[in-house]
Amino acid sequence: MPHTAFFRNCNPSDFFLRCRSLWAILILVLAVSAAAFAQNVGEPNHPQGSLPATHLLGFAGTRNNTKGILSIEGDALRFKKSEKADVEVKIASIHNLSLGDLSRQVGGVPLTLAKAVLPYSGGRAVSLFSHKKYDTLTIEYIDPEGGLHGAIFELQRGQAESLRNELVSKGAQVSNITKQAAEISNENK
């Protein structure tokens, strides 16, 4: 077999030199692919006012970490998981909205396993490049029985602010504390 022949033909003196360079190339390839994976690759077309989002937690009737489309339809904020399943809340029932950001490691379990098996702590080097920043939109709303709900959505970077502004223009409320925090973060930018 060619690759076993490669290892067999390695002299003890240059074995480490050659094999190390092989590992180095492998780590470089993984790092580059992870970085490429973390980039925004051509966003798919979605109808006006609807954005791809991941529901992290809290939206009634939706499982955590579900991917779907977040949209404003009429007087409601709707999260659509698939063609049939969708959940919505009335925008008027939203009494607090806030933005945040989140940096997460990408690649899921496959990349985590790949990082774990890389020698010379190569996995750590890959971790430096394999993270991606997201926006988060946190909404607090009241259900018909008066109960307080909170939900967190993860959106592509730069998308959450436009959605928040649209929700505010349609009647969603923002608490004073959140307003102040948003002003401070804008000033810092």
Add this chain to the structure above:
Amino acid sequence: MKTNRPAFLIMTGILLTLAIARPARLSAESAAQWTVQVSKVDSGAVGLTPSFRVAIYENLLQELSKTKRFKEVLRDGDQKAMNATNLLLLRTTVKKYTEGSETRRAVTTITGATKLTVQTQLFTPGGKIILDRTVNGNVRFMGSNLRATHNLARNIAKTVKKSSLPEPQASAVSKAMTSASSNEAVFVELP
């Protein structure tokens, strides 16, 4: 074949008694349960982001339901709380928050932990504190920063589950009534 008839009769008697007594005991247990209302998380003086505050609240509701310690777990502001008997109020105040980083955890392993410390209190409607604990929730290695809120909620639910709560009013009254003879006055100290 010779059978031991008295032993057989005694066994049947015991089984019948257990079968009759069991449902009554179960219904008494379920009647004795408290209903808990989870209040909105208080960020205290700590600059906790709204997403963390909401995540603690939502995870807490989920984890408390899983314990099956309470008849019902109600949200803040739920109108059902007005009619609920044996209602407890759970208040959570954030005392300490250390912001971590998932990337730093992945790169260095030993730094970048997200740490949360909260004070959790259970109140009766009269305002009497029946549980007051400080609980931690961290994420040190794997998982996103929000994972700390899940771990925290699980720890709070464990603490509440382990703690001994006083008996609710209804069951305290019924217990006193059954233990007292017919011509005795019954005094029940309500929480």
